[in-house]
Amino acid sequence: MFKHFFQQLKFKAMARQLRKPSGAMGNKVGEMMNKANGFLYDFAFDCMKIKHGEAILEIGFGNGIFFEKVFAQADGLHLSGIDFSETMVKAAIKNNQHLISTGKLQLHHGSSDTLPFADNSYDIIFCINVVYFWDTPQPHLQEIKRVLKPGGKFYAIIRTKESIEQMPFTRYGFTSYTIDSWKSLVQENNLHFINAIPRDEPEILYKGNYIRSQSLCLVTEKTQ
Ligand SMILES: C[S@@+](CC[C@H](N)C(=O)[O-])C[C@H]1O[C@@H](n2cnc3c(N)ncnc32)[C@H](O)[C@@H]1O
DSSP states (O other): OOHHHHHHHHHHHHHHHHHSHHHHHHHHHHHHHHHHHHHHHHHHHHHOOTTTEEEEEEOOOOTTHHHHHHHTHHHHHHHHEEEEHHHHHHHHHHHHHHHHHHHHHEEESSSTSSSOTTTEEEEEEESSSSSOOOSHHHHHHHHHHHHHHEEEEEEEEEOOOOHTTTTTGGGOOOOOOOOOHHHHHHEEEEEEEEEEEEEOOOOOOEETTEEEEEEEEEEEOOOO
């Protein structure tokens, strides 16, 4: 019984760190996410097909080690990021000094439900493993819609409901989505649902068992 209790405490702590990494443990979790989620960044790039000169915003960039890869997708990009974890913003600034000093990359500390950007600013907004943590999605989607240019696209990369349920810490504060539940949500917020692109991830070893996850890239457009 005690073993179970302490295990649940560990899962809760992990869930809290994934939602908003903080302190030394947060930095460790950031590094762990880099290993676990590099595949999802490559998947996002395949879906987004970034073009020359586009203005791009990433929500929830963690420790920011993938910004370099975003710049490798096309020339002349203008890239911003926002994350509400102070620990992750500090780590990302440290990891991206060279990009920040040239003015190509701007990093902000803040939440996606109050974006510090002008209306109609971005061609692309994307986030990877973030929307699970939106307790009330509406203000986040409204802000995304406001700062996207007309015709701009929002890409939310998530693991499927079945996939995240394989990981016991997701019982604590994660909201999972099906394609239909996401479609209804974005439509309620006057965004146009385009499609959901599935991708199987490579098998990984998790607590002594091999597990396989499936991810979705949920694509939405601001039409007006
Ligand atoms: C699970 S981590 C994912 C990090 C990275 N995108 C990846 O896939 O490896 C979630 C990240 O999103 C950030 N985050 C969660 N909710 C957020 C919000 N409402 N606004 C901004 N950042 C948020 C967290 O601080 C954390 O850095």
